Amino acid sequence: MKEILPCEIKENVVKLISKDWALLSAGNEKSWNTMTVSWGMMGELWGRDVVSVFVRPQRFTKQFIDGSDYFSLCFFDDDYKDALKICGSKSGRDIDKAASTGLVPVFDKSSVYFEQAKLVIICRKIACSEMSDKNFIDKSINECYAAGDFHTVYIGEIVSVLEK
Numbered sequence: 001m002k003e004i005l006p007c008e009i010k011e012n013v014v015k016l017i018s019k020d021w022a023l024l025s026a027g028n029e030k031s032w033n034t035m036t037v038s039w040g041m042m043g044e045l046w047g048r049d050v051v052s053v054f055v056r057p058q059r060f061t062k063q064f065i066d067g068s069d070y071f072s073l074c075f076f077d078d079d080y081k082d083a084l085k086i087c088g089s090k091s092g093r094d095i096d097k098a099a100s101t102g103l104v105p106v107f108d109k110s111s112v113y114f115e116q117a118k119l120v121i122i123c124r125k126i127a128c129s130e131m132s133d134k135n136f137i138d139k140s141i142n143e144c145y146a147a148g149d150f151h152t153v154y155i156g157e158i159v160s161v162l163e164k
């Protein structure tokens with residue numbers, strides 16, 4: 001993997017997140033988890049390059065993000081769509097996601113990412129906030145929350161970008 005700057009990411013980031021999907025991961029060698037995400041953003045905030053991701057309270061991955069200072073976002077070629085479908089439909093509470101998908105976790109000093117990823121973004125968690133229906137100007141957004149399971153938004157400062 002080669003380290004690049006956030007502004008050197010060549011692919012369309014909107015497509016990468018929303019259409020190709022990503023794995024959001026946190027933890028360490030002893031204990032980690034990952035899940036598929038397709039809601040998220042990348043850009044600038046508070047004068048820093050940041051990623052924001054949105055995690056519902058029932059996700060097992062949430063406790064790893066809450067318990068870590070860092071998280072990663074990994075992007076893959078289309079060949080790995082089935083692996084992302086597994087990580088987006090099964091919980092790490094019930095399956096071993098590495099064994100079920102063949103994805104190989106790599107641990108660096110701050111987070112976990114996957115050997116097969118074509119692009120890895122490591123983020124330092126700098127802010128989080130729980131969504132509330134009080135703040136929805138367009139009330140139709142409530143349709144996403146029939147179960148009252150409002151996302152927590154995590155904002156991560158991009159600390160490294162690795163490209164295959």
Ligand SMILES: Cc1cc2nc3c(=O)[nH]c(=O)nc-3n(C[C@H](O)[C@H](O)[C@H](O)COP(=O)(O)O)c2cc1C
Pocket residue numbers: 021033034035036037038039040054055056058059060061062084085087088089090091092093
């Ligand atoms: C394409 C796709 C996108 C998803 N995006 C999100 C997301 O942005 N936020 C979220 O909380 N869950 C999202 N999910 C659902 C989680 O990936 C899913 O519930 C997963 O099984 C959680 O795993 P865990 O319990 O091991 O954390 C998505 C699922 C799929 C298939």
